[in-house]
Amino acid sequence: xxxxxxxxxxxxxxxxxxxxxxxxxxxxxxxxxxxxxxxxxxxxxxxxxxxxxxxxxxxxxxxxxxxxxxxxxxxxxxxxxxxxxxxxxxxxxxxxxxxxxxxxxxxxxxxxxxxxxxxxxxxxxxxxxxxxxxxxxxxxxxxxxxxxxxxxxxxxxxxxxxxxxxxxxxxxxxxxxxxxxxxxxxxxxxxxxxxxxxxxxxxxxxxxxxxxxxxxxxxxxxxxxxxxxxxxxxxxxxxxxxxxxxxxxxxxxxxxxxxxxxxxxxxxxxxxxxxxxxxxxxxxxxxxxxxxxxxxxxxxxxxxxxxxxxxxxxx
Amino acid sequence: xxxxxxxxxxxxxxxxxxxxxxxxxxxxxxxxxxxxxxxxxxxxxxxxxxxxxxxxxxxxxxxxxxxxxxxxxxxxxxxxxxxxxxxxxxxxxxxxxxxxxxxxxxxxxxxxxxxxxxxxxxxxxxxxxxxxxxxxxxxxxxxxxxxxxxxxxxxxxxxxxx
Numbered sequence: 001x002x003x004x005x006x007x008x009x010x011x012x013x014x015x016x017x018x019x020x021x022x023x024x025x026x027x028x029x030x031x032x033x034x035x036x037x038x039x040x041x042x043x044x045x046x047x048x049x050x051x052x053x054x055x056x057x058x059x060x061x062x063x064x065x066x067x068x069x070x071x072x073x074x075x076x077x078x079x080x081x082x083x084x085x086x087x088x089x090x091x092x093x094x095x096x097x098x099x100x101x102x103x104x105x106x107x108x109x110x111x112x113x114x115x116x117x118x119x120x121x122x123x124x125x126x127x128x129x130x131x132x133x134x135x136x137x138x139x140x141x142x143x144x145x146x147x148x149x150x151x152x153x154x155x156x157x158x159x160x161x162x163x164x165x166x167x168x169x170x171x172x173x174x175x176x177x178x179x180x181x182x183x184x185x186x187x188x189x190x191x192x193x194x195x196x197x198x199x200x201x202x203x204x205x206x207x208x209x210x211x212x213x214x215x216x217x218x219x220x221x222x223x224x225x226x227x228x229x230x231x232x233x234x235x236x237x238x239x240x241x242x243x244x245x246x247x248x249x250x251x252x253x254x255x256x257x258x259x260x261x262x263x264x265x266x267x268x269x270x271x272x273x274x275x276x277x278x279x280x281x282x283x284x285x286x287x288x289x290x291x292x293x294x295x296x297x298x299x300x301x302x303x304x305x306x307x308x309x310x311x312x313x314x315x
Numbered sequence: 316x317x318x319x320x321x322x323x324x325x326x327x328x329x330x331x332x333x334x335x336x337x338x339x340x341x342x343x344x345x346x347x348x349x350x351x352x353x354x355x356x357x358x359x360x361x362x363x364x365x366x367x368x369x370x371x372x373x374x375x376x377x378x379x380x381x382x383x384x385x386x387x388x389x390x391x392x393x394x395x396x397x398x399x400x401x402x403x404x405x406x407x408x409x410x411x412x413x414x415x416x417x418x419x420x421x422x423x424x425x426x427x428x429x430x431x432x433x434x435x436x437x438x439x440x441x442x443x444x445x446x447x448x449x450x451x452x453x454x455x456x457x458x459x460x461x462x463x464x465x466x467x468x469x470x471x472x473x474x475x476x477x
Contacts, residue, residue: 076475082442261446282437
């Protein structure tokens with residue numbers, strides 16, 4: 001395989017010689033170019049994050065006096081079985097849905113590569129991602145309610161006591177399935193862009209070298225799409241930890257107005273704690289849960305970047 | 316129910332006004348209090364309130380009081396009962412239709428409770444009561460287990476509140 005490697009994409013762009021020192025020129029342009037973005041970022045993200053950490057050290061109802069609690073909110077989270085359950089659900093979404101989704105997406109991107117009418121197919125599988133999650137909630141309700149589509153079909157083939165699809169204990173697996181359905185097309189599209197980028201002469205090379213399909217996958221496709229994989233993994237990690245509305249839609253229509261606790265994620269936990277239904281809001285405890293989620297995302301992304309680090313291959 | 320297909324529903328007095336848009340013509344609503352277990356007659360009733368609150372620090376508290384008094388005057392309380400089908404707070408406003416029996420039950424009741432027993436402690440209902448109550452309701456735990464679990468969960472709750 002004749003694959004040229006360079007250590008970092010940026011290093012090849014350095015211009016040697018020319019007018020003045022490029023480093024100094026770059027230094028002069030740094031503030032006008034980065035400044036505005038940095039200012040916006042500081043005002044919109046960094047300052048609120050710092051304030052959030054500050055709030056999480058207090059007991060606060062959202063208005064009125066704040067009562068200093070130190071790290072008690074975090075200690076309480078550690079001992080809260082419901083928070084642990086929510087965290088576990090979040091990680092299940094991240095890992096189980098993530099792994100299955102990436103395998104499906106990768107297989108689909110390979111299948112679609114050689115398929116006739118792949119543009120239409122790509123649009124069709126991307127479609128679920130554009131639809132509001134509310135629609136899935138309604139459709140799943142229509143399909144899985146006790147007298148719904150699925151049970152009617154099952155009855156037709158002789159199943160008279162079907163599972164209670166929408167019971168609080170079965171809701172979470174159903175949510176995972178729906179998440180899989182919604183996101184697979186999105187990541188397939190990104191992976192396909194990566195696979196499509198591989199120049200055809202590599203495949204011709206493979207054919208001439210007598211490589212089989214597995215070898216082609218192992219030595220051409222995976223190495224050349226690895227950075228795309230890395231980006232997708234980070235995107236999925238970030239978005240999976242923020243999963244909120246689909247949980248709410250699947251379980252929010254019960255009498256209490258909140259999804260059953262069996263299906264809570266950390267995002268739902270944060271919301272329910274901060275804006276606790278009919279009770280006094282607990283902004284401090286809610287923000288503490290949000291800060292834990294933020295740390296979780298940061299740690300996971302760093303670990304993931306480290307685990308997936310490979311030299312970028314240019315071609 | 317509104318299509319004459321159901322006869323009984325466990326619901327609050329808000330049902331007739333909420334169902335009015337799609338109920339069949341001539342639908343008549345009435346109510347009786349939920350029977351007490353082993354008790355004698357109707358002694359407890361649930362009431363939820365909607366009304367006015369004036370914060371202590373409000374700048375125009377006097378004006379707000381006047382507005383509340385205006386809104387609660389007989390004229391608007393009559394509309395409140397007749398058009399919005401809600402229970403008026405004034406006893407000099409006549410209540411008809413499905414609300415008549417509700418008001419009668421409320422006046423004979425000796426104790427009152429509001430939603431979730433009026434408990435407002437942060438997250439208590441959603442995180443402590445509801446999950447265990449659900450299990451009891453779905454028949455997954457016995458009343459004795461419910462009590463045991465609630466005791467343990469409440470201990471945790473109060474410990475976490477500091």
